[in-house]
Amino acid sequence: MNRRHFLRASLSALLLPHAAWAQPAGYRRLLILVELKGGNDGLNTVVPHADDQYYRLRPRLALRDVLPLDARTGLHPALEPLLPLWKARELAIVQGVGYPAPNLSHFRSIEIWDTASKSDEYLTEGWLARVLAGHSAPREFAADGVAVGGNDMGPLAGSGVRAIALNDPAAFLRRARLASPAGKGYNSALDHILRVEADIAQAASRLHGGTSFTTEFPRGAFGNAVRVAAQLAANPAGVAAVRLSLGGFDTHQNQAPIHQRLLGELAAGLAALKAALVEAGRWDSTLVMSYAEFGRRAQENNSGGTDHGTAAAHFFAGGRVKGGLYGEAPRLDDLDNGNLRHSVDFHSLYATALERWWGLPAPGVLKGRFAPLDLLRA
Numbered sequence: 001m002n003r004r005h006f007l008r009a010s011l012s013a014l015l016l017p018h019a020a021w022a023q024p025a026g027y028r029r030l031l032i033l034v035e036l037k038g039g040n041d042g043l044n045t046v047v048p049h050a051d052d053q054y055y056r057l058r059p060r061l062a063l064r065d066v067l068p069l070d071a072r073t074g075l076h077p078a079l080e081p082l083l084p085l086w087k088a089r090e091l092a093i094v095q096g097v098g099y100p101a102p103n104l105s106h107f108r109s110i111e112i113w114d115t116a117s118k119s120d121e122y123l124t125e126g127w128l129a130r131v132l133a134g135h136s137a138p139r140e141f142a143a144d145g146v147a148v149g150g151n152d153m154g155p156l157a158g159s160g161v162r163a164i165a166l167n168d169p170a171a172f173l174r175r176a177r178l179a180s181p182a183g184k185g186y187n188s189a190l191d192h193i194l195r196v197e198a199d200i201a202q203a204a205s206r207l208h209g210g211t212s213f214t215t216e217f218p219r220g221a222f223g224n225a226v227r228v229a230a231q232l233a234a235n236p237a238g239v240a241a242v243r244l245s246l247g248g249f250d251t252h253q254n255q256a257p258i259h260q261r262l263l264g265e266l267a268a269g270l271a272a273l274k275a276a277l278v279e280a281g282r283w284d285s286t287l288v289m290s291y292a293e294f295g296r297r298a299q300e301n302n303s304g305g306t307d308h309g310t311a312a313a314h315f316f317a318g319g320r321v322k323g324g325l326y327g328e329a330p331r332l333d334d335l336d337n338g339n340l341r342h343s344v345d346f347h348s349l350y351a352t353a354l355e356r357w358w359g360l361p362a363p364g365v366l367k368g369r370f371a372p373l374d375l376l377r378a
Contacts, residue, residue, distance in 0.1 A: 026358035027137045027240035029285050030233055032273075034315075035154065035243065036266070036292040038250030039106070042312025042340075043298065043330065044259060046093055049074045053332035057299045061255060061306070069093075072329060078263040081271035082315075089323030090274075091315060092375040096327045097349065098311035098342025102294060106250070106308075110293035114155045116350055116366050127350055128241055129158025130365050131358075137162075142207045142237035148225045148244050156243060166207065166228065207237060215275040218268040222246045226269040230276035233286055249292065253303035270317060284319035287357050287376070289349060297338050298330075311342040314349065320377045345370055352376065 047063050048054050050072040055062045066074030067083060075082065085091035101119040103109045112119060116127035125133075132144045145156040145163040156163040211234040217227040225244045232239050246266055251258050270288065277283040295312025311330070328343035335341070347370040354362040356376045363369050 026360065027141070027238075029287065029357055030239070030282065031241045031353055031357060032229055032233075032286060032288045033155065033241070033243045034266070034270070034288060034290045035110075035245040036249050036262075036290060037110075037245050037247035038292070039109075039294045039296060039308060040249045040262075040292045040312055041251060041255065041259060041296040041306050041309075042095075043296070044255075045076050045079070045263065046095060046313035047074045047076065048072060048330055048332065051330075051332055057332060059300070060304060061300045069325065073325060076260070076263050078260045079267045081267040082317075084271070085274060085317055086323060090319060090321050091317050091323050092321050092326055092373075093313055093315060093324075094326045094344055094349065094373065094375075095313045095329055096311045096340065096343035097314050097346050098294070098340070098344075099346055100342075102310045102339070102342075104294060104308040104310075106293055110154075113291055113293055113346060114157070116155075116347060118367075121367075125158030126153065126155035127365060128155040128243075129153075129161045129163065131354065131360065132156075132163075132240065133158065133160030134364070135358075135360050137240040138238065140237075141239060142235070143239050145241040145243070146207070146232055146239050148228045148242060149221065150245075152245075154243050154245075156241065164207070167224075207232065207235060207239075211235065211280070213276045213279050215272055215279060217272045217276070218265065220265065222265050222269045223272070226273045227276075230273060230280065233277055233282045234280035251296070251305045252301065252307060253305040255300075255305040270315075274317065286318050287320070287353065288315070288317040289353060290315045291346070291349070295340065298332055298335055298340055299338060309339050310336070311340040316349075316352075316375055322375050322377055324375075326373055326375055344373075348373055 044061060044063055047066045049066050063076060065077060067077060067080060068074045082091055099119060103112060103119055114126050115123035117123045128145060137144045143164050144161045147153050147156055147165045149167055151165045153163055153165060211231045213230060217223045229242045229244055232242055248262050274283060277286050291314060292312065295309045296306035297309040301307055330340050347366050350366060351362040351370040352372040354360045355372045
């Protein structure tokens with residue numbers, strides 16, 4: 001748990017007027033974000049297999065055996081566990097996601113995505129933190145948001161939000177019990193600290209990992225993160241948002257086997273997540289969305305990999321998703337200095353989650369109007 005962050009956020013929450021907590025918002029619908037750390041290669045994830053230029057740009061890396069989605073587009077074979085979602089029309093693929101004047105630095109570009117800023121704008125708080133600070137989740141929720149794995153809060157970083165970094169609910173509970181105050185302090189300042197400590201212990205006791213599933217979760221760090229996300233979704237204590245991450249997508253060399261393994265982990269994890277959410281009765285009230293700092297360049301490099309690029313495809317999944325292909329197919333004959341031109345601004349993905357999923361106004365948080373995508377059923 002990121003203890004310092006929770007203490008600061010809890011203090012900010014205590015200072016908010018009661019009316020702020022009384023705003024119900026649509027947080028009974030859960031949002032799960034999946035970050036593909038390092039920048040996923042969109043062209044070898046959602047493959048333009050009918051485009052001759054794809055094979056000219058990638059004589060070694062081009063995939064010739066794909067899972068066809070239509071006459072022009074296919075999925076990497078490692079994503080086969082996602083085909084049932086596609087056939088059930090519960091998987092939407094948004095092509096060409098990026099932003100104007102893209103930055104190709106890992107650190108800066110993920111900062112742009114996490115804060116929903118423009119490429120020349122520097123914001124200090126995550127976009128979800130701003131949403132939850134301005135439109136509070138129900139006070140009875142155990143937490144506003146949970147970042148599973150590590151202490152990086154990503155879009156949940158900021159003040160005025162009860163966000164927790166969590167790897168293992170059971171271990172979190174044991175640590176929080178140790179933090180539980182034993183008695184009354186000697187002054188009001190200490191009493192306040194002890195009350196905040198009590199909030200931590202109370203949140204921990206309600207974010208338990210005791211839910212039992214018949215679903216088998218994949219082994220490994222991402223499989224464990226998916227299991228934790230499913231437990232949080234099934235927990236009646238409630239959270240508004242969960243962030244997962246899968247790292248290793250910075251494939252400058254020897255990409256083919258690495259990418260196959262990573263996409264296999266992603267697909268197996270998402271398939272297990274759907275099965276567990278169906279078990280818990282939460283599939284229709286959960287929206288899963290992927291994101292990454294950028295895609296890869298259109299042309300392969302000399303090391304059997306791809307370098308930092310721009311636009312890429314991303315996934316939406318859930319029981320209320322209107323499955324299909326969205327956005328424009330990549331124009332490999334119209335590159336921008338070797339990079340794909342984006343056709344969908346990533347802010348529109350966030351506007352979709354805010355306006356169409358939670359029923360919240362997006363312009364204030366996103367500092368502008370971005371058209372949400374019509375990929376969700378009411």
